[in-house]
Amino acid sequence: xxxxxxxxxxxxxxxxxxxxxxxxxxxxxxxxxxxxxxxxxxxxxxxxxxxxxxxxxxxxxxxxxxxxxxxxxxxxxxxxxxxxxxxxxxxxxxxxxxxxxxxxxxxxxxxxxxxxxxxxxxxxxxxxxxxxxxxxxxxxxxxxxxxxxxxxxxxxxxxxxxxxxxxxxxxxxxxxxxxxxxxxxxxxxxxxxxxxxxxxxxxxxxxxxxxxxxxxxxxxxxxxxxxxxxxxxxxxxxxxxxxxxxxxxxxxxxxxxxxxxxxxxxxxxxxxxxxxxxxxxxxxxxxxxxxxxxxxxxxxxxxxxxxxxxxxxxxxxxxxxxxxxxxxxxx
Amino acid sequence: xxxxxxxxxxxxxxxxxxxxxxxxxxxxxxxxxxxxxxxxxxxxxxxxxxxxxxxxxxxxxxxxxxxxxxxxxxxxxxxxxxxxxxxxxxxxxxxxxxxxxxxxxxxxxxxxxxxxxxxxxxxxxxxxxxxxxxxxxxxxxxxxxxxxxxxxxxxxxxxxxxxxxxxxxxxxxxxxxxxxxxxxxxxxxxxxxxxxxxx
Numbered sequence: 001x002x003x004x005x006x007x008x009x010x011x012x013x014x015x016x017x018x019x020x021x022x023x024x025x026x027x028x029x030x031x032x033x034x035x036x037x038x039x040x041x042x043x044x045x046x047x048x049x050x051x052x053x054x055x056x057x058x059x060x061x062x063x064x065x066x067x068x069x070x071x072x073x074x075x076x077x078x079x080x081x082x083x084x085x086x087x088x089x090x091x092x093x094x095x096x097x098x099x100x101x102x103x104x105x106x107x108x109x110x111x112x113x114x115x116x117x118x119x120x121x122x123x124x125x126x127x128x129x130x131x132x133x134x135x136x137x138x139x140x141x142x143x144x145x146x147x148x149x150x151x152x153x154x155x156x157x158x159x160x161x162x163x164x165x166x167x168x169x170x171x172x173x174x175x176x177x178x179x180x181x182x183x184x185x186x187x188x189x190x191x192x193x194x195x196x197x198x199x200x201x202x203x204x205x206x207x208x209x210x211x212x213x214x215x216x217x218x219x220x221x222x223x224x225x226x227x228x229x230x231x232x233x234x235x236x237x238x239x240x241x242x243x244x245x246x247x248x249x250x251x252x253x254x255x256x257x258x259x260x261x262x263x264x265x266x267x268x269x270x271x272x273x274x275x276x277x278x279x280x281x282x283x284x285x286x287x288x289x290x291x292x293x294x295x296x297x298x299x300x301x302x303x304x305x306x307x308x309x310x311x312x313x314x315x316x317x318x319x320x321x322x323x324x325x326x327x328x329x330x331x
Numbered sequence: 332x333x334x335x336x337x338x339x340x341x342x343x344x345x346x347x348x349x350x351x352x353x354x355x356x357x358x359x360x361x362x363x364x365x366x367x368x369x370x371x372x373x374x375x376x377x378x379x380x381x382x383x384x385x386x387x388x389x390x391x392x393x394x395x396x397x398x399x400x401x402x403x404x405x406x407x408x409x410x411x412x413x414x415x416x417x418x419x420x421x422x423x424x425x426x427x428x429x430x431x432x433x434x435x436x437x438x439x440x441x442x443x444x445x446x447x448x449x450x451x452x453x454x455x456x457x458x459x460x461x462x463x464x465x466x467x468x469x470x471x472x473x474x475x476x477x478x479x480x481x482x483x484x485x486x487x488x489x490x491x492x493x494x495x496x497x498x499x500x501x502x503x504x505x506x507x508x509x510x511x512x513x514x515x516x517x518x519x520x521x522x523x524x525x526x527x528x529x530x
Contacts, residue, residue, distance in 0.1 A: 019443060043459075047452040132445075168375035211334050229332055255365040255372030258345065262385075263376060265332040301461070308459035312442060 003052070003091035003100035017127050018052075018134045021153035022310065025177075027169030029140035031159045032242040035284065036274070036303070037137035038066045039291045043307035045098035049132040052091055052100040056149050057139035061104030067094050068287040075103045079125070080118060087125040096292075100131070119145060123152050142169075142176040151181050155310065156237040157271070160256070162249040167256070172201075174237060174266065178210050182231050191217045191224050211265045232265055240306060241273040249273070271309055274302040335385055339409060340392035348406070352397050359393040448508075448516040450484035457482075457506060471501040478502065486524050495521060 055063040091100040198207040218225025241253040277299035283290040344358040395401045503513035
């Protein structure tokens with residue numbers, strides 16, 4: 001069943017494209033990106049907003065499973081291979097009002113070298129979908145495919161669990177994302193080369209942070225340096241700490257915020273945390289979304305709160321003291 | 332956007348210039364914890380020598396800012412540096428940018444244009460704020476039943492339009508939302524319902 005009614009003429013908004021896109025990434029597999037995408041989507045849809053979830057995890061799409069659905073008849077493949085007219089034709093209904101779903105495009109993976117033009121076409125078409133919100137669930141890793149999808153929104157959301165492995169991947173992911181972002185905006189050959197070099201962790205010039213790049217670029221051409229500095233100021237990913245068990249796990253978000261600002265020059269927004277909750281595991285086992293199956297659970301409350309923060313323009317900096325007061329009842 | 336080595340002691344400790352010694356002590360402890368060698372939050376981020384450098388910068392900042400004499404000397408030096416940018420005027424405490432503003436509860440949250448305040452979206456907002464209907468009822472002096480009808484959009488049970496407008500504005504105020512905007516948006520559904528009823 002199609003998500004958009006075929007005779008949608010009356011009441012059609014003059015809008016072209018979604019009001020807002022949220023992209024959910026973070027490098028590490030298993031940190032809860034899909035779980036968070038689905039539950040944020042449901043919370044949003046309950047505000048009477050039209051939401052479309054897009055599963056861009058090309059190899060391992062499984063949003064449908066978390067929603068208790070079987071693999072949809074229509075997928076992005078049908079769009080890519082021109083079996084349907086437009087991307088809106090591959091948005092399928094979920095059982096939840098206002099919530100549509102688009103799944104996977106293995107085709108993008110088949111070529112050893114990802115097909116760039118295809119990816120950009122996809123990004124362009126996603127940007128033209130007439131709904132209120134689009135939530136993109138990204139795959140793991142920091143391949144260009146993942147990074148380009150991540151960067152297509154103004155609301156780039158990072159999911160991290162309080163473990164060294166996941167934190168390590170997050171720093172690497174954010175760094176790669178920034179380098180990818182600026183590489184697209186500069187055309188100076190020498191600066192492009194430096195950025196290219198920086199993508200390699202152990203590069204010979206010792207480039208480690210966005211601030212290093214800006215300094216080197218500024219030495220080549222002052223205006224490029226300033227341009228990159230502006231890009232850095234505008235780059236404000238948001239952070240969710242998932243599977244929080246203790247107060248010090250909550251603080252990891254604050255600490256990462258501080259470290260990102262000091263060392264990378266990136267002002268991260270700490271959106272909030274989701275407590276480790278047995279109900280989450282239960283809901284996944286039952287293939288029923290948490291916020292529907294256990295709306296009163298502590299994790300559901302966390303997700304509700306995060307949704308509300310996301311749809312408002314509120315800046316998300318916490319002070320430790322405020323956090324301390326808020327967190328006590330959930331942990 | 333300064334590198335760590337170019338940051339002022341205040342920026343390093345993420346405190347503002349008016350901070351008390353106690354606040355600085357607290358901030359120092361927090362920063363030392365973040366940048367300790369076994370800190371999970373910065374895992375893989377820094378090489379050991381970078382970490383040492385940052386820690387000694389923090390130590391220096393702490394030493395200077397908790398010593399009254401050293402601190403005022405340092406402040407004079409900063410004013411000298413910043414004075415140029417501020418055209419020589421003395422820096423009052425209000426001029427000093429806070430590095431980490433503490434935000435209180437969601438006062439005056441702004442929703443994106445076109446956001447529809449319906450019964451169910453208001454209920455969602457209320458629940459996400461962790462506010463019970465009972466509390467709204469106490470605050471607004473509107474009985475709980477009517478509030479429920481508002482949220483469920485059971486218009487047939489609600490009084491005349493002008494009262495509903497008043498109710499919904501009170502409800503919005505209780506959630507720190509813009510009462511006029513909420514009422515305008517909400518009443519659209521009510522008008523639609525009336526139109527449908529009349530056929």
